[in-house]
Structures are given as structure tokens and as C-alpha cells.
Amino acid sequence: MNRQSTASRGESAAVVLTGAGHLVLTTWLGKQMVFTISAILFWICFVGVRVHRDPSVLRRWGFTREGFWQSVRMLLPFGVAAGLAMAGYGLLAGTWIFTWRIFLLLVLYPPWGLVQQFLVVGLLAGNLRKDGRLPEWGIILVVSLLFAAIHLPSIPLVIVAGLMAAVTTPVYFRTGNLYAPGLLHGWIGTIAYFFALGRDPLADLIRGGIWP
Secondary structure (H helix, E strand, C coil): CCHHHHHHHHHHHHHHHHHHHHHHHHHHCCCHHHHHHHHHHHHHHHHHHHHHHCCCHHHHHCCCCCCHHHHHHHHHHHHHHHHHHHHHHHHHHCCCCCCCHHHHHHHHHHHHHHHHHHHHHHHHHHHHHHHCCCCHHHHHHHHHHHHHHHCCCCHHHHHHHHHHHHHHHHHHHHHCCCHHHHHHHHHHHHHHHHHHCCCCHHHHHHHHCCCC
16 A cells, blocks of 8 residues: 555545544534534644645645636536525525524635535545545445435435535536535535524524533
8 A cells, every 4th residue: 555545545534533523522412613623723734734745735635726617607506506495495494594693604604614625525535536446426425425424413404415515526526626615515504504494503602612
């Protein structure tokens, strides 16, 4: 096993462990803020070390302007359809809530969405693709199921997350750009919380992100 293959497997394992941490800290223990801060600090250190060793890795991961508008055009139909579907569901189910914090989350969520797309699509799917053992459709299926499972037990979030990964992964494979999937992730996630789930994530964090 060469050094590059070992590094790719290590990256994929770290992504899976991050997903497991999300389930334990956020879903089971209700410590969303603890998980978010820990994950961000860990991956900032990881990216910092990798970039220090090889500055070109950012471009290879997808942190580049190239392919951005192509990604936007490919993702826009899904984004519009998903947004309208969740808004319609919220109106029919009575889960729709509206507060000024929705605009704040539309700004704050995309960077976290970019982090998630980097982990799930850029690293996990990208490394599986480099490994070459699975066909592209198999990689999309595996990544979508894993990303959906992380969002259990909320069935609406499972559906949204699974569809999100199923759409953003092939777009990333075609364009090599992470910024557009990150924006989509943040905005669709915001709409899902406020309109489909009837939840205000910022209020949840204020009430109990770190303390019980």
C-alpha cells in the first residue's frame, strides 16, 4: 500500500468518525455546539497541516473558482424544486415558522454546509473514486446512504440529506468545485429547518448547545 492510498484511507476514516461523533454528541446527547466546535477545530487543523505540506491540495479538493458557475447551473433546478417542496410541505403540515433569524442562518449555514460537502463529497466520495473499486453510481449510493444515516432519527432530514448527497456528488465529479454545493447545502438546510421541520437551530443552540 503506497503512501497516497494510506492517506486517502485515513482521511475517509476521519470523515466516518466525524459522522459517528455527530450521531453521539448531537443526536443522542444533544450537544450540538460541542460537536460543531470540535469538528471545525479538528478539520481546520487537518486542512492546515495538509496545505502546509502541499498548497496545491486545496485546488484538487475543489476550493477553486473553476467550475463554480457550471455547478450552479447544474444544482439550481434541484435547489428550486427542493425549496418549493419543503415550503409547500411546511404550509400544509403547519410546521412553517418565520423569524428574522432565518436571514442570519442563510449567511451562517453555508460555511458549515461547505465543511460538510468537503468531508462527504470532497474527501469520502473523492477518495472512493480515486480508489477505483466502486463504479461512480455505487459511490453516489454509498455516500448518500451514509450521509442520510447521520441525520437519523429525523426522517425529513434523512430524506433531504440523502437527496442532497445524491445530487451534489455527481456534480462535484463533473465540475470539481465545492463552493456551489456548499452554498446549496447551507440554503437548503436553512429552509428545511424553518419550513419543513418548524425548528429554529439558532434558538436551539442558544437554549442548550453546550449546557443541558
